[in-house]
Amino acid sequence: MPLLRLLNTTTFRLAIAYMVLFAVSGFALIGIVYWSTTSFMSRQTDATVAAEIQGLVEQYQTGGIQRLISVIQARSRVAGDSLYLLAEADGTAIVGNLSAWPDVVPDEDGWITLEFERPLDTGPELHQARARIAPVEGRFRILVGRDIEQRMHIVATIRNSLGWALAITAALGLLGGALLARYTMGRLDEINRTSRRIIQGDLSRRVPVRGSGDELDQTADNLNAMLDQIERLMMGMRQVTDNIAHDLRSPLNRLRNRIEVTLMEARGDEAYRAALESTIDEADELINTFNALLSIARVEAGALREDMSELDLSQLARDVAELYEPLAEERGIELAAQVSEGLRLRGNRELLSQSIANLVDNAIKYSPSGAKVTLRVTPMPDNAVRIEVADQGPGIPAGERENVTKRFVRLEESRSEPGVGLGLSLVAAVVRLHHGALELSDPAEGSGLLVVVELPLA
Numbered sequence: 001m002p003l004l005r006l007l008n009t010t011t012f013r014l015a016i017a018y019m020v021l022f023a024v025s026g027f028a029l030i031g032i033v034y035w036s037t038t039s040f041m042s043r044q045t046d047a048t049v050a051a052e053i054q055g056l057v058e059q060y061q062t063g064g065i066q067r068l069i070s071v072i073q074a075r076s077r078v079a080g081d082s083l084y085l086l087a088e089a090d091g092t093a094i095v096g097n098l099s100a101w102p103d104v105v106p107d108e109d110g111w112i113t114l115e116f117e118r119p120l121d122t123g124p125e126l127h128q129a130r131a132r133i134a135p136v137e138g139r140f141r142i143l144v145g146r147d148i149e150q151r152m153h154i155v156a157t158i159r160n161s162l163g164w165a166l167a168i169t170a171a172l173g174l175l176g177g178a179l180l181a182r183y184t185m186g187r188l189d190e191i192n193r194t195s196r197r198i199i200q201g202d203l204s205r206r207v208p209v210r211g212s213g214d215e216l217d218q219t220a221d222n223l224n225a226m227l228d229q230i231e232r233l234m235m236g237m238r239q240v241t242d243n244i245a246h247d248l249r250s251p252l253n254r255l256r257n258r259i260e261v262t263l264m265e266a267r268g269d270e271a272y273r274a275a276l277e278s279t280i281d282e283a284d285e286l287i288n289t290f291n292a293l294l295s296i297a298r299v300e301a302g303a304l305r306e307d308m309s310e311l312d313l314s315q316l317a318r319d320v321a322e323l324y325e326p327l328a329e330e331r332g333i334e335l336a337a338q339v340s341e342g343l344r345l346r347g348n349r350e351l352l353s354q355s356i357a358n359l360v361d362n363a364i365k366y367s368p369s370g371a372k373v374t375l376r377v378t379p380m381p382d383n384a385v386r387i388e389v390a391d392q393g394p395g396i397p398a399g400e401r402e403n404v405t406k407r408f409v410r411l412e413e414s415r416s417e418p419g420v421g422l423g424l425s426l427v428a429a430v431v432r433l434h435h436g437a438l439e440l441s442d443p444a445e446g447s448g449l450l451v452v453v454e455l456p457l458a
């Protein structure tokens with residue numbers, strides 16, 4: 001079964017296709033070498049044999065049969081690849097190093113292939129030869145040939161290596177294809193396994209990354225990043241649902257109770273009017289809370305990323321400070337803005353403005369009368385900007401600093417102040433949307449809270 005799956009993978013089929021292509025081209029290459037080598041060698045042999053016959057016939061024409069006999073005798077004595085035989089017209093051998101006239105029918109040019117016994121140092125051996133037969137004036141016939149045993153060896157060797165080359169290519173191709181397919185299949189199996197676990201509900205699963213940086217690793221990385229994002233959004237959604245259920249129930253209950261009490265003990269139009277007016281106020285507050293929740297959710301989902309524009313952060317910060325001046329004065333708080341000039345960045349104007357406002361609002365709201373609140377905007381090395389809001393209030397205990405950026409989280413001692421606990425959640429979401437960092441810490445001296453937001457300028 002696993003073997004069948006292996007053979008069925010795209011990788012394996014690709015590898016096999018490549019192997020076939022490779023084998024065909026290899027076969028063609030060796031084939032061309034084979035063909036040109038053998039045809040060259042046989043043409044060479046035929047040419048020398050034909051020339052030699054012509055030479056011998058000329059010897060006969062100038063010196064008669066005696067001359068021919070002595071030439072053939074001399075040549076026959078030199079041991080080598082050459083075969084000679086001079087015979088009567090009826091085939092009776094006269095002279096030569098071939099024992100008898102071969103019993104082979106020649107082609108129309110007189111060419112034959114024959115077997116003969118070649119005497120070697122190690123004893124006689126049966127060899128193949130290629131020879132040509134020619135008549136000499138009708139009275140004799142002459143045969144000249146060459147031992148082609150060695151040539152046939154070469155041919156056989158080439159043919160053999162052709163076979164081996166094919167076999168090795170096929171074996172390597174199959175093996176390589178199988179290994180390759182097994183590797184990719186293993187990696188894809190991991191991805192599939194993870195997907196199944198996630199489908200079954202385990203959203204915390206992640207695809208293992210090997211660290212090789214190959215395309216499968218990149219796929220795994222992207223899948224994991226996607227899963228992270230999905231998980232974050234789902235957790236946010238679950239949190240929002242939980243929060244709405246818990247935190248909006250009490251104001252709704254309050255609202256309902258007030259109406260009920262009014263109905264039970266109302267004494268006239270005046271009282272009804274007053275009750276309805278405060279009902280509208282509470283409904284407005286609820287609507288505001290819903291709006292705040294909605295914009296946090298949208299910021300977290302990255303839905304507002306398109307609304308980014310180039311803006312003057314310095315101007316924006318000064319506007320916020322100006323806006324909060326009256327409230328600070330009313331509360332007996334000194335609001336100081338130290339803003340560097342001309343800090344521009346790409347961002348969402350409304351969200352950034354709302355975020356700085358939320359921080360300043362908290363600082364004023366949670367500081368005692370006579371305290372000082374400082375809004376500082378300064379450039380940072382590395383193309384970044386730093387927004388600081390410092391106050392002299394009670395501060396936030398270190399253990400709660402992460403918590404207060406969650407929705408609806410308010411410290412116990414803050415309950416007397418207006419608010420629902422969504423201000424810092426929006427700040428955190430906006431900072432994340434702008435790829436910045438948010439840190440809550442202690443001021444350098446005295447009590448209070450120091451909020452630092454760092455945003456990249458580019």
Ligand SMILES: Nc1ncnc2c1ncn2[C@@H]1O[C@H](COP(=O)(O)OP(=O)(O)O)[C@@H](O)[C@H]1O
Nearest residue numbers: 362363366404410411414419420421422423424
């Ligand atoms: N400057 C501050 N000093 C002290 N406590 C703060 C300050 N800013 C925020 N907090 C605490 O963090 C909580 C969450 O703040 P926030 O999200 O703005 O909600 P809200 O202001 O509506 O209560 C506040 O309820 C308060 O307990």
Ligand SMILES: [Mg+2]
Nearest residue numbers: 362419423424
């Ligand atoms: Mg607030």
